[in-house]
Amino acid sequence: MAFLLSPGVLTRGLALLVASLLIGASWYLANLHERELSLALLLGALFGFVLQRSKFCFFCITRDFVAQRNSLGLLGLVAALATGILGYSAVYGAILPTPVEGRLPPDAHIGPVSWVLVFAALVFGSGMSLSGSCISAHLYRLGEGALASAVALIGVILGFILGFATWNDLYLRFIQEAPVVWLPHYWGYGGALLIQLGLLGFIAWLLVKHHRTVDTQHTPVSFFTAWFVNRWPTYLGGMLIGSLATVAYFRIAPLGVTAELGSLARTLGSEANILPSRLEGLDSFSGCATAIKETLLSTNGVFIVGLVFASFAASLFSGQFAFDLPDLRKVLRHFVGGILMGWASMTALGCTVGTLLSGIMAGALSGWIFAVFCIIGLWLTLKLRTRIAWLK
Secondary structure: OEEEOOOOHHHHHHHHHHHHHHHHHHHHHHHOOOHHHHHHHHHHHHHHHHHHHHOOOHHHHHHHHHHHOOOHHHHHHHHHHHHHHHHHHHHHHHHOOOOOOOOOOOOOOOOEOOHHHHHHHHHHHHHHHHHOOOHHHHHHHHHOOEHHHHHHHHHHHHHHHHHHHHHHHHHHHHHOOOOEOEOHHHHHHHHHHHHHHHHHHHHHHHHHHOOOOOOOOOOOOOHHHHHHOOOOOHHHHHHHHHHHHHHHHHHOOOOOOOHHHHHHHHHHHHHOOOOOOOOOOHHHOOOOOOOOOOOOOOHHHHHHHHHHHHHHHHHHHHOOOEEEOOOHHHHHHHHHHHHHHHHHHHHHOOOHHHHHHHHHHOOEHHHHHHHHHHHHHHHHHHHHHOOOHHHO
């Protein structure tokens, strides 16, 4: 059951107030010489605004292609990756001019490749399919009033705790000696750029070839309506996300939405004495960087705050904010899906934003592997949902 708030003077005034508060908070942090937090808040707000306006959800755009052969959403993902790959390549030229063997670009999401990554990607795709969204989409939908997303995010935190509990065994037995493959080590910047863009071009060609045109009526609208009310084309959202990812990596850290959730989970698990006192090798990897919380504000934390509140403001302004009260079946499905995504995010060192988007943009083989098996897990679970009544 959903309760929609129609756009009006009051709701749009509240949306502008929220946007003003975000800008004011960023300015306040900058005046406290917390420039990194200030920029993280602004980038998170821009990310949330773009996600909400373009409805950029990894599950939804993949489901549209699987169920309807509508490839426009996946073409938007291709646009995001291509833009980000170009941007990252430019940044690499400034911070690491030569991709020397044994050196990796600082903080880039380049993870180990093993069967654990494959399995975690399958589990993440399955959890995404069960809960109806990826983690980043649950965050922006939380801003839209989707209460089921809050349930899914609680499940994600619990899943992270389970992931920490299983990490040491998986790391010592399988991940510790797994190769960390960065494509420029093998082909140089130019070769890696051409190969990845060529692969994306081939994927785009396949998507266009198998696209089934959806008959829609295009009514001319004003500039205001096109930008602040109607949904943006996914390719536009993708290009903006790729650009944001480049700026975020250059100035702060790669795009990601799980580090703060992981830190909350690690803190809760440690205080409850249910986690190992030492997580072997975890801090040596970029990606899902988690630490027991010692301060209230963190870079990823304020990024997520900006994301949720910007989505809230955008949905209010466009008339898309609605309190969605889920039934028990939906609550259970979102909770279980969240647990699966949380465990998989911790084990794969990130989600569809950190490992897939930021990983592929960084030239990491782990990003490509995660993408392939995440989609397979999503597809298999979608098929299962059509056959089991309570999963629909």
